[in-house]
Amino acid sequence: MSAQHVIATYLIETSLPLQHAAEVLAGEQSTGTFVRVQRESDGIRARFAAQVESIEDLPLTGARALPGTVGDPALRHRARLRLRFPLDNFGPSIPNLLAAVAGNLFEIKELAAIKLVDLDLPPAFADRYAGPQFGIAGTRELMSRPDGAMLGTIIKPSIGLSPDELGELVGELAAAGVDFIKDDELQGNGPSAPLHERVRAVMPVLERHADRTGVKPMYAFNITDDIDRLEANHDLVVAAGGTCVMVCVNMVGLAGLEFLRRRAQVPIHGHRAMFGAISRSDQVGIGFRAWQKLVRLCGADHLHTNGISNKFYETDAQVLDSIAAVRMPLLGLNSTVPVLSSGQWGGLAHATFAATGTTDLLVLAGGGIHGHPDGAGAGVASMRDAWESAAAGEDVQMALRRSAPLRRAAELFGPVRV
């Protein structure tokens, strides 16, 4: 038996005294139930019970209690609670870990808020889970972009293009100089555009481009599907010379991602669609800091974080925290590339670089490239110019003076962020 532990950090609200609530939660998620039962010996409690590591009082936010909450609202407290779970209870198994740290507890009626916001995991998880296979370095090598921000785009319209139209669009985007192209998450494997037809339409275009230029842009084919189809979908892509597969992590599950990782020969692009269902409420669910650790353990080489000034609900502070979280070392695993998307264009480069201090980012622009007034080539140039300027320490005004494509982009998408 090891003495290793997992520490789970929660934000909770309750009308119970905090210490009591913490102990109920720890008991419910380990040895116990609300009442002591026969055979629940002191020895069992000592060895298997989760322990309250710390409780930090926080001010209430004014949010309404979750549905079904009991307790006097006047007595409500908010706290950051850290619980310590013996690893022996579940072993380094992510599915079984989740039952302990993120199982029934969301339904406890004494909790007016209960959100899992972080997990400290012992090294045993990195022994069992392989983590990213390619990471930043492997991704850069495959797309021939040794330094600078990795710039990519998304096929638009998301769905509905014929194979011929798709091939034509990919040719334009490759010629425009993108490092990376991805299927939309809505483009799965439906009868109107089966994966094998997309692969057949896209890969010859990229191969011809590579023959001409020596550079093969990375195309992330969305292979999201039932588990038994993941491997065949992956193999189809690899057999055609593809260098990346994408899955919607929540649709195949963390377990499905891990299953794919064990078989993958190319980087796995992790899309976070549906993450809002577990994370958008600040009263219940799982926060990005906790979730991204599990996604990385399960092997995502790329992971969506959103970007600043995005069209979704997250603030810049939240987005930057997500990017920082993905960039933080984790149990000696290979790195994962943060993927910045939604509303991205060249005018966000300086502010993003200033806040993150890195170009080890995959920045995806849909409208910012497809919608540039002078075409996709100018769209890519505007972003490349902006990121090179930012990384060189120039200010935005200098970048605008030096880059005509960026100036043109700013006319449509501006103003630039400082």
Next chain:
Amino acid sequence: MSAQHVIATYLIETSLPLQHAAEVLAGEQSTGTFVRVQRESDGIRARFAAQVESIEDLPLTGARALPGTVGDPALRHRARLRLRFPLDNFGPSIPNLLAAVAGNLFEIKELAAIKLVDLDLPPAFADRYAGPQFGIAGTRELMSRPDGAMLGTIIKPSIGLSPDELGELVGELAAAGVDFIKDDELQGNGPSAPLHERVRAVMPVLERHADRTGVKPMYAFNITDDIDRLEANHDLVVAAGGTCVMVCVNMVGLAGLEFLRRRAQVPIHGHRAMFGAISRSDQVGIGFRAWQKLVRLCGADHLHTNGISNKFYETDAQVLDSIAAVRMPLLGLNSTVPVLSSGQWGGLAHATFAATGTTDLLVLAGGGIHGHPDGAGAGVASMRDAWESAAAGEDVQMALRRSAPLRRAAELFGPVRV
């Protein structure tokens, strides 16, 4: 191409005009993005765009807008929105369906609330997904309980018992006459109680009981784990004569459940741990009616619904709606057994039967059996007496007069529900 569709029903709140918000949502989750892009032809829109099927105004609930919501709070509306998605967009693939009906939309900042509450699925899903293999009839046959409520219990303490203690407890519970016993969802495959040791401790006890009585209680071993271990875990149980495996559906994912279903030789007991993370908020996530359809398609023979008067947050009305949802026919699939648990005891039988009109239920009692003042045998008798009385049309008072074990239970757990 088929003309089949999926209809997704949402509860939404927004400050945009409802028709406009509905169209934005439909566009974002099918052909489009907020702005029209090159190649998004009228033809593509006609064939692939999701359509607004209906919008029904609802009164506001007073809940606070989701974090990050934009728009004038004074203009906020609540509505039930039904969107119609062409099946061709994703095909009958649950993971790809989810990207359309439950993907990025939870993060749209124009939505102050967005919850997926129902799904109408076309028959193609039942062609691709096998659904429950055993259902009610197969479960009854395996546990030798041809009629009446199926009564079961959960191993307590949840974790920490030695193999010898576990075997002893299972012997007591079998002698007490339970139809069904399950591992706690916290009991996975950790080093302190590996699955193979539990199987070795439990199955000989059940086999000896079966030799004596002709009845082998069903034991649901929790085999939740990484995908690559599911099949071996299942095979271990079956090889030892086990008749049921349990998975935490959200931990292996719907895709993991479906993977297991294709290999299962015994009923799959579907635990819903972590469901609260996506469902407890009434402002965001996925409701039980929508979720349970996917779980059934993926093959759960049993599915947890909670029971009335449970210790979690759900109201009786919600629980009864969940039970009714699971019992509703779905695309010609085999039935799934609703599993009522948490706070269950004999005194809830009459009220539960009156509300559901059926005994095709698996009712699990932890304290109600382990904690009966005269022991587990009397606990099971109290529940059996109560359910037989209810199903025979007697009232609660008659049941109490006729059953000493139920009277004793009522002293401790009462009062009975009428």
